[in-house]
Amino acid sequence: MKAADEPFLMVVEDVFVRNRGRVVLACGRIERGRVRTGDEVEIVGLAGGPVTRIAGIDRCRPHAGEVIAGTHAGLLLPGSATGAIERGQVLATPGSIGAHAVFAADIAVLPEHQGGAEVLTGDGLHFHVxxxxxxxxxxxxxxxxxxxxxxxxxVTVRLERPVALETGWTFAFRHHGRAAGSGAVTRLLS
Structure with missing residues (x-):
């Protein structure tokens, strides 16, 4: 399958509201696929959101009709997406990725001199996905x-809020406010 034929996916890194709330600009790197003005995208993860249409594409000021994997871009969404989209969510082809709160993972704790600390069952960690x-x-x-x-x-990880996840995705985690290790998702459980 060619990259352009893959389902579209962009991790939202920043969100800006423009024109008094009539337009939302979601910025990030296109991880896979392609998206065009007028395409439908789903807001996945954290609180989740509706399926919406791309109103425009902003790529370092010149407007583009489409963007492909490997490109940093801003996707213009209708004002109805205000409050429904936030940093850490993903925009994706509808139905191509799900949000999960429980998953199995292989983790590695950093050495003590790099900030690693003992991890016990039930410890609350901050996961960065x-x-x-x-x-x-x-x-x-x-x-x-x-x-x-x-x-x-x-290990098994239970998150407070579901995030967009796929098997093989990597993450970092913090313990007691310090970088403590990293891991990779091995299986999605819910």
Whole structure:
């Protein structure tokens, strides 16, 4: 499948409201696929949002009719998207990606001299996925009481709010306000 034939996906990095709330500009990097003015996109993750149409594409001031993967762009959405879109969500081809609050992951805790700290089942961590951050609880595998710095484990993560996720996506996490490690999604559970 060619990149242009893949479902469209953009992680929202910034949101600006223009023209007294009549237009919303969602900015980010096009991760895959292509989008054109007039295409429908779905707002996925965190609070979620409606399916809406692209009113225009802004690429460093010159307006474009379409953008493809690897491009940074601003997508102009109708004012009805005001309040429905925020940093950390994704814009995607409707139905191509889902929001999930529970997933399995392989994580690696940083060494102690780089900020790694012991992680216990039930510890509240801040997970950074794409441009968003959400608090979650980690559940260690049976028989593992503590995950020490410089160690790896297969864990389950339960987030407070669902985020757009796919198997293989990477994330970082913070513990006690410090960078503590990273991981990759191995299985989506809900």
């Amino acid at each position: 794409g441009a968003g951050a959400v608090r979650g609880i980690v559940v260690l595998p049976d028989g593992v009481e503590v995950l020490r710095p410089s160690h790896l484990a297969a």
